[in-house]
Amino acid sequence: MSIWTYITRHRAVFLFVGTLLAALGSLASDPDSGWATALGGLAMLQGIWAVAASHMIRKKLLDYPAADMSKLFETAGKESTGAGLALIAIAIVLVGLLLVFSPRAHAADQLPAGAVKYMPLLKSEQQRLWPDHPRPVLLASLVEQESCISLRSRGCWNPGAKLKTEREEGAGVGQITRAYRADGSTRFDALADLRGQYGAELGALTWSTVYQRPDLQFRALVLMSRDSARQFRQAPAALEFGDAGYNGGPGGVQRERRACALAKACDPAHWFGHVEHHCLKSRQPLYGGRSACDINREHVHNVFKVRVQKYLAAWSVS
Template sequence: MTQFANAAEPAGIQRARALAPMVVSEIEQHWADMPRRSYLGALIEQESCPSLSHRMCWSTTAQLKTSREEGGGLTQFTRAWTAAGAQRFDALAEVKAMAPKALEELNWETLYQRADLNVRAAIVKLRNCDANLTRLTPGLDDLTRVAMCGSAYNGGWAHLQQDRKLCGMTPGCNPNKWFGHVEMHSVKSREKWQGYGQSAYDVNRGHVRNTVPLQSRRAKYVEMLGV
């Protein structure tokens, strides 16, 4: 795999090329059997890149912050609070519990400093989802597991399982297939968020479409990370 930067490439892709050897190393150390490795590059682009030339693209300093929510780093782990200031959830704490030793140094400071911990946390979260799917439904093909775990990465494991259940209750829908089946049925709202232009359903399904098919953002990372 060549890692030579092209001056004509957007800055985000140049940063991706620079980080690619580290990403491959993290995969080898923490999930050597990861299916569709190029998906991880597409996921980072989806999470951190408003555009390929944006300063946040493929940067640990990427941040989306409001008075009640903070998403940070290459892989945009999120924490949120209620209107009263109580914490609703902390995705960083959740992923650390999945692999305490490997993610011992990960916190809300190092998230913005260390790309390796960003990538490792995403690998751990995806690996955990893949293992859960394999245990619940043995025999799912690689691409289906990647798609389902991509949906869960964006919208939560519980919602993925609810969507699969809804699909299974719908005539002609196979809960063991994503494309054309589970992707078409969801408990997520289809009402557009005010000022955003998309619904929770649109965002979640768009997340998968943008990252999982080979003819998506994923294509550009095959050379860097492997198929």
């Protein structure tokens, strides 16, 4: 069959026109100026790749003459039982394709709505302020860890996210924090420290504006994460140490690295399997029965091993 004959068949024309109309409809109704449509298209391409890879592997594994599908269907068509078995085989293949494509087609739905909206902003700040980040997609994972109780929670990737108690307030996607003593005086104010350190970049960020300035929130998150990681730049696990420092302070991480160095078979240059097992933070329950130590260890584990995977494809096209 010639290529022209193939592409002008009713089936090919229907698939092409249908795909084009679906893409145009998605683009026209896209609330994020094409971003969500691009994610959906990328997810479909991943599905096509998976099907193609499966097809090639099947051909390699079943490369003997008796398994030639064209001959099998020709033989099956000569009798009713064989034809029925052939139809069953086609149905199984169709179900397999649907199982591959269905999750791929909705891959963009796995991202929080705020991530679709704000990831380009986060990536822009990262490229400007931390262009040599070895794994910049981890910043998206960090936002989720800081702001998302669940992927559908109101605060997830929401600049208006607020965690407030009598003694503490955490603001926005990076949970910029200020804490108070029992007498009401300020114990520490991360926002004020940031503004003092980065006046040119964050001078407009105040406690009266923080919830209305997502641009400054993401900028602050990149700067805080960068500064924490750079304190450990000589270590192979600088990013892991930096994340632990983002959550609990770099000074505490350094003390834990020293404790690791004094322990048998512990390498202070690595987090997982080494420094992570030498927590010096409080083990008194704070939130939901979890201690400061539990929260800190969970933070690094989630950012690096639990949350990041869903953002890989989206980050690459943002």
